[in-house]
Amino acid sequence: MKDKHDRQKMPEQKPSERIKNFKEVPFGYTEELALNEASxxxxxxxxxxxxxxxxNVPIPDFIKLVKQGKFAEAARKIKEANSxxxxxxxxxxxxxxxxxxxxxxxMSKPVAIGALExxxxxxxxxxxxxxxxxxxxxxxxxxxVVGSGPAGLTVAGELAKKGHEVTIFEALHKPGGVxxxxxxxxxxxxxxxxxxxxxxxxxxxxxxxxxxxxxxxTVAELLEGEFNAVFIGSGAGAPKFMNIPGxxxxxxxxxxxxxxxxxxxxxxxxxxxxxxxxxGGIVAVVGGGNVAMDSARTxxxxxxxxxIVLYRRxxxxxxARIDEIHHAEEEGIEFHFLVNPIKFIxxxxxxxxxxxxxxxxxxxxxxxxxxxPVKIDNSEFSVxxxxxxxxxxxxxxxxxxKTTPGLEVNKWGNIISGxxxxxxxxxxxxxxxxxxxxxxxxxxxxxxxxxxxGAIHKFLMGEK
Amino acid sequence: xxxxxxKKKIAEDIFKIVLEAPVVAAKRxxxxxxxxxxxxxxxxxxxxxxDSDAGKxxxxxxxxxxxxxxxxxxxxxxxxxxxxxxxxxxxxxxxxxKGNIAVVGGGVGTAVAYPVAKAFKEEGNNVMGIIGARxxxxxxxxxxxxxxxxxxxxTTDDGSYGRKGFVTDALKDIIEKNPVAEVLAVGPxxxxxxxxxxxxxxxxxxxxxxxxxxxxxxxxxxACRVTVAGKTRFTCVDGPEFNGHEVxxxxxxxxxxxxxxxxxxxxxxxxxxxxxxx
Ligand SMILES: Cc1cc2nc3c(=O)[nH]c(=O)nc-3n(C[C@H](O)[C@H](O)[C@H](O)COP(=O)(O)OP(=O)(O)OC[C@H]3O[C@@H](n4cnc5c(N)ncnc54)[C@H](O)[C@@H]3O)c2cc1C
Ligand SMILES: Cc1cc2nc3c(=O)[nH]c(=O)nc-3n(C[C@H](O)[C@H](O)[C@H](O)COP(=O)(O)OP(=O)(O)OC[C@H]3O[C@@H](n4cnc5c(N)ncnc54)[C@H](O)[C@@H]3O)c2cc1C
Ligand code: FES
Numbered sequence: 001m002k003d004k005h006d007r008q009k010m011p012e013q014k015p016s017e018r019i020k021n022f023k024e025v026p027f028g029y030t031e032e033l034a035l036n037e038a039s040x041x042x043x044x045x046x047x048x049x050x051x052x053x054x055x056n057v058p059i060p061d062f063i064k065l066v067k068q069g070k071f072a073e074a075a076r077k078i079k080e081a082n083s084x085x086x087x088x089x090x091x092x093x094x095x096x097x098x099x100x101x102x103x104x105x106x107m108s109k110p111v112a113i114g115a116l117e118x119x120x121x122x123x124x125x126x127x128x129x130x131x132x133x134x135x136x137x138x139x140x141x142x143x144x145v146v147g148s149g150p151a152g153l154t155v156a157g158e159l160a161k162k163g164h165e166v167t168i169f170e171a172l173h174k175p176g177g178v179x180x181x182x183x184x185x186x187x188x189x190x191x192x193x194x195x196x197x198x199x200x201x202x203x204x205x206x207x208x209x210x211x212x213x214x215x216x217x218t219v220a221e222l223l224e225g226e227f228n229a230v231f232i233g234s235g236a237g238a239p240k241f242m243n244i245p246g247x248x249x250x251x252x253x254x255x256x257x258x259x260x261x262x263x264x265x266x267x268x269x270x271x272x273x274x275x276x277x278x279x280g281g282i283v284a285v286v287g288g289g290n291v292a293m294d295s296a297r298t299x300x301x302x303x304x305x306x307x308i309v310l311y312r313r314x315x316x317x318x319x320a321r322i323d324e325i326h327h328a329e330e331e332g333i334e335f336h337f338l339v340n341p342i343k344f345i346x347x348x349x350x351x352x353x354x355x356x357x358x359x360x361x362x363x364x365x366x367x368x369x370x371x372x373p374v375k376i377d378n379s380e381f382s383v384x385x386x387x388x389x390x391x392x393x394x395x396x397x398x399x400x401x402k403t404t405p406g407l408e409v410n411k412w413g414n415i416i417s418g419x420x421x422x423x424x425x426x427x428x429x430x431x432x433x434x435x436x437x438x439x440x441x442x443x444x445x446x447x448x449x450x451x452x453x454g455a456i457h458k459f460l461m462g463e464k
Numbered sequence: 465x466x467x468x469x470x471k472k473k474i475a476e477d478i479f480k481i482v483l484e485a486p487v488v489a490a491k492r493x494x495x496x497x498x499x500x501x502x503x504x505x506x507x508x509x510x511x512x513x514x515d516s517d518a519g520k521x522x523x524x525x526x527x528x529x530x531x532x533x534x535x536x537x538x539x540x541x542x543x544x545x546x547x548x549x550x551x552x553x554x555x556x557x558x559x560x561x562k563g564n565i566a567v568v569g570g571g572v573g574t575a576v577a578y579p580v581a582k583a584f585k586e587e588g589n590n591v592m593g594i595i596g597a598r599x600x601x602x603x604x605x606x607x608x609x610x611x612x613x614x615x616x617x618x619t620t621d622d623g624s625y626g627r628k629g630f631v632t633d634a635l636k637d638i639i640e641k642n643p644v645a646e647v648l649a650v651g652p653x654x655x656x657x658x659x660x661x662x663x664x665x666x667x668x669x670x671x672x673x674x675x676x677x678x679x680x681x682x683x684x685x686x687a688c689r690v691t692v693a694g695k696t697r698f699t700c701v702d703g704p705e706f707n708g709h710e711v712x713x714x715x716x717x718x719x720x721x722x723x724x725x726x727x728x729x730x731x732x733x734x735x736x737x738x739x740x741x742x
Contacts, residue, residue, distance in 0.1 A: 171680070171684075172680060172682075173501060173508070173547075173548040173550070210548050210549060210550035211550070212550055212551070212681075215491070215552055215553055216487050216488070216550075216551070216552070217487075217491070237682070237684040238683050238686075239684070239685065239686040241686070241689075241696060247696070248689055248690075248691055248696060248719065249718075250718055250719055250721070251722070253686075253687075254686035256685045256686060257679055257685035257686055260679055260680065260684070260685050261679065265508070266505075270726075274506050274507045274533060275507045275679075276723045276726040276727060278726075349718060349721070350714075350715065350721075351718075397684060398701075399682060399683060399701065
């Protein structure tokens with residue numbers, strides 16, 4: 001079983017150029033590259049790749065259509081299982097999911113499933129050939145969805161297709177959740193998110209922005225009012241801090257604030273847009289996940305002289321996607337492993353100027369199975385910096401839990417909901433996505449949305 | 465879209481605006497605020513809900529022009545629209561019957577203090593009021609405040625109106641004459657700090673309404689963090705009111721100036737710092 005070609009590489013912007021702009025880094029496949037790559041797929045009878053996909057995209061079926069040059073049809077095939085393919089094709093950790101299980105991957109590199117997914121959905125959109133599936137007859141049932149991230153959008157789309165009337169309530173002024181406020185333009189262009197949201201709207205879903213549930217209306221009020229069921233997909237939106245001295249100095253940001261300023265509020269276009277963000281200087285990013293990579297690469301594009309990433313474990317334990325680490329390295333971001341900040345030092349104006357760090361070593365594995373970082377005594381040192389971005393994770397935002405009596409949460413404040421149904425402790429209330437699992441992935445949030453949609457549909461139709 | 469129903473200039477650079485926001489109007493309680501954006505390229509900024517009319521579906525805000533966004537809002541006329549209004553946000557004031565309450569408003573802070581003072585009055589408390597500003601032209605809401613207070617004291621730094629001096633001078637007199645159960649102070653950071661320094665000496669509980677820089681107003685970004693009793697709190701979801709004796713005002717005032725240079729550079733604008741608000 002020899003490969004006809006090697007895995008086709010996606011052309012991308014050169015590092016020296018892309019660090020000066022916010023345009024998307026990879027250009028995507030050409031038709032030729034897509035055909036070449038698709039021809040690598042063996043169309044396995046028992047496709048392992050599908051098992052690796054949290055929403056079971058019919059991967060060999062869509063790739064077969066690509067081989068036949070039926071690109072728009074291929075996109076529609078994916079949409080039977082996944083309503084946000086242009087997003088998933090860009091941000092899913094395919095290397096840990098579908099591509100990890102690809103048979104060809106055992107001998108050579110796996111089929112570039114993500115790149116193909118991206119290609120066909122871009123093709124469908126750019127050709128303005130997006131098909132809107134038939135929506136079932138109206139059931140007369142109404143569902144409120146809290147949050148317009150991938151979980152909320154998925155639930156809404158699925159339920160609308162089944163004929164229910166769905167309204168999404170979104171706290172911010174733009175729908176999309178992390179897809180619009182967190183993940184930067186150079187990795188996920190906002191016009192793509194917008195068009196995927198348009199698709200959900202065309203299914204009949206209503207989106208109300210600037211609606212903070214728990215404040216503008218509580219979950220109980222939604223249920224007592226016009227809605228027959230509520231889905232909570234409010235995400236893991238409360239930034240974690242390190243609780244070390246100097247953390248509230250000017251110039252110390254949570255990644256959420258830094259990225260929200262840049263992405264949602266378009267601070268990278270200041271002063272054309274009014275929201276400011278510090279530019280230039282030396283920027284330190286604390287953390288090792290996708291959020292840290294996005295912050296670091298954003299800092300660089302905002303004009304930082306130097307960006308350093310401080311991570312308390314070693315490279316192997318970094319949770320960020322391999323592609324993102326690789327892109328960051330190409331762009332000249334410096335990684336400092338096995339170090340942890342212990343104190344931020346600021347000047348007389350309260351502006352941060354230095355970080356005191358301590359060196360770490362890896363000890364015994366902890367609960368997560370990863371080796372635990374342990375401080376090395378007397379190894380303190382300090383680095384001069386101008387801006388710090390803390391990207392060490394998020395806690396669930398407690399706004400809804402606090403205003404919804406009877407809603408059970410675990411000790412971290414995540415909503416407890418059934419894995420098979422998304423059901424919470426309150427009848428008619430369902431939850432899924434990061435608010436249930438803690439920070440996870442787009443596709444997992446979508447998977448949870450899909451499961452909940454199934455259960456909500458049964459509930460509304462009075463099925464067991 | 466939120467239509468501006470009426471707009472009135474009530475002092476130099478300070479405007480009272482009534483706008484359509486039915487969802488907020490139906491829900492809001494004293495002490496809460498909205499986050500709004502006048503247009504697509506604007507920042508999201510927090511403003512206190514001064515008053516509301518659930519029947520008409522309107523809210524009233526009082527805006528002081530300090531920078532680009534507030535200037536944009538002030539430039540809009542009746543019939544024009546604000547793009548986004550989210551709220552009501554923040555915790556409502558905890559209002560209960562306590563007896564004598566002293567409410568102190570500094571500059572535009574009076575707009576924040578008024579709805580709270582009114583709620584305390586409606587709960588059956590005896591409210592004594594103090595409003596202070598740098599100069600006569602910046603005194604706002606005198607009539608409104610006098611309607612709900614048993615006594616109203618006015619101070620100006622330059623003596624152009626009321627008593628010459630600071631709000632703390634008037635507050636000291638009140639506390640020495642009356643048993644005050646609680647003080648509520650809203651205004652520029654240095655004023656709130658001075659009030660708290662004073663009331664600490666008399667051991668009078670003092671609540672302050674904080675005004676840090678915010679982005680989302682829902683607890684997601686952490687921009688609004690303040691140190692209270694040695695702990696980091698988020699003003700938008702944990703506040704905006706806190707026990708003033710526990711607030712780190714120095715930190716708050718430094719954080720408020722975090723963007724001054726950037727903003728000034730681009731708006732090339734007459735001194736727009738917080739101190740000018742008194
Ligand atoms: C910077 C960053 C980069 C990431 N990169 C990747 C990646 O490359 N690949 C990947 O798979 N995953 C990535 N993730 C993770 C992924 O984005 C999340 O797992 C996913 O978005 C979770 O979806 P969700 O629908 O549960 O919540 P969210 O996307 O967080 O959406 C929740 C929405 O609910 C709204 N909301 C919250 N509270 C309320 C309320 N009270 N009322 C109304 N609305 C409310 C919020 O404003 C938000 O819009 C990244 C995350 C971040 C932050
Ligand atoms: C909960 C809350 C309630 C508020 N209520 C009112 C109100 O009822 N009426 C009112 O006029 N103002 C109120 N403010 C202050 C108002 O939000 C700011 O004046 C506004 O954000 C400034 O925006 P700008 O774009 O015009 O100025 P910018 O260009 O952003 O800033 C100009 C200068 O103003 C100062 N500034 C920036 N943000 C704030 C801030 N949040 N508070 C104080 N000074 C700031 C800074 O020194 C800055 O350099 C409130 C603030 C909070 C947090
Ligand atoms: S304003 Fe973002 S957390 Fe308070």
